Amino acid sequence: MDSKIENLINFAQGIHNKENGKELYDKYKSDIKNVTPKDIFLIENEQLKMGLTSKEVLASVDKLINVFYESLASYEWEKPEEGTFIYYLMEENKGLRTHLDSFKVIIKKQEYMGDRKIILEVLKELLAYNEHLQKLENVLFPYMEKKMDRFEGLKIMWSLHDDVRKHLKEVIEKVEKGNMNRESFNIDLGALFYNLHGLINKQELILFPAATEVFNETEFKAMHMQSFDYEFAFIEAPEKPEIKLSEINDGAVKEGVIQMETGKLTFEQIETMINAMPVDVTFINEDDKVAFFSRPNERIFKRSAAIIGRDVRNCHPPESVHVVEEILENFKKGKRDSESFWLKMKGMFILIQYFAVRNDKGDYLGTLEVSQEVSEIRSLEGEKRLLGDK
Known part of the structure; x- marks a missing residue:
């Protein structure tokens, strides 16, 4: 770590510890005047490594931005072209x-x-x-x-x-x-x-x-x-460009038949079958990385291909990460095989279930998350045995 970053971290820690602001500024003035956008991420990352929580770092962020504002506002960077x-x-x-x-x-x-x-x-x-x-x-x-x-x-x-x-x-x-x-x-x-x-x-x-x-x-x-x-906020949605899937997922295999113990399916059949189910499905592998998610017609939680390979902890707000970690730890240790949660959201009643995925030997392979809007299911009464019955 170079001296500039080290000094900026010391300055940020001083602000966090409520030390004298003027004395801190005078001490680190030359480095403050040369701070860059990427430096900010380094500072925050080091503070997290020191044991501060996101909330604790957040408490002094605005003060830091005010001090760094002149340097950041004058920083020259390549502005994006239209259509990007x-x-x-x-x-x-x-x-x-x-x-x-x-x-x-x-x-x-x-x-x-x-x-x-x-x-x-x-x-x-x-x-x-x-x-x-x-x-x-x-x-x-x-x-x-x-x-x-x-x-x-x-x-x-x-x-x-x-x-x-x-x-x-x-x-x-x-x-x-x-x-x-x-x-x-x-x-x-x-x-x-x-x-x-x-x-x-x-x-x-x-x-x-x-x-x-x-x-x-x-x-x-x-x-x-x-x-x-996702929707576009406060602007008209631009025209969607045509981009090949290979630009996102290099080496994707879309041909051939997959033979399984209970049958065989083509890639297309598997993909469309999963997406036809009225549930959101996400699979997290044994390394806690997002490996797959489905795209049903009626999606509950929006997902993007960018999350593939992402640590599942980073897919959740910092304040709820401890819940995710507890679920995964219990699955890996064999303490639990499933967990269920339910909540109300935007007029829907959502059931969220987590299942430990294990092979025949009992080895942990990952976690399956299944989310479903169950308002209609909860309202069912009596029986329906014939086509067209209500």
Whole structure:
């Protein structure tokens, strides 16, 4: 590790430990003035290695960004061309800014109860930004994690995403209930605006410049294609390009027959059969890497090809990783063979089941995750024995 990075880590740790800010700045001034976007990931990664949690690192991130702002804002990087993955992410951010600016006009009047209906409408429109965040978490982040260890720090950004999601949901619930005390609601809206603008700044000052320096054109094309698994927030969806599967999955075998003990199937039959089932299926191999996921017509959780080969821990928000680790540990040790969870989401009742996959000898081969919308199943009564019966 070079002295510059070491000094920047010491500065970040000093801020975290609430040491004198001016003294720290004066001590590390020359390195602060030369900080780069990729340096930020190194700093955060080292802090995580030191034992800090994502939440602990997150607590001082905004202070660090403020100190580093001048260097990051003046950093020269190759801006994305129109029609590319990063370009549309930045266009979505422009759309969010415009949406927030129009919202300011409404809330400046501070007639919250009188404008309650339109305020609720505008707040719910902000939920569309989740599609943008999912493209980061499920497409860009996996690619970056595979590229360099330093990008482990991305889990901090994911943690920030979850904080903003939670805050937006809470503000919407307050408006729905009419709990809009002027003083407290001003604080709620101010924090929401600050955090959303903060997401944009962190992406465009740090995340996007760093990404442009580590990926080639083919990788960005693959990411762009996978972005169409999600909606486009605040902009019209661009035309989907035609990109060969080989640009994402080199060496994929799509021909031939697979002979099994109970029958034989072609690759196409296996793939379409799995996708025809009304469940989301994900397989995590014995090394805790995502090896496969299905694409049913009615998907519950959106997935992108970028997660193939990704450590399953990085597919979940930092705050829920301990649950994933406990499930896997119990399966590997033979303590459990299955786990089930159920939750309500967007008007659906979701059953999520995990199954330990073992061979005839009992050796652990991986974990199968099966998610299903079971509202209709839960409502079944009586019997149906004939075609056409209801």
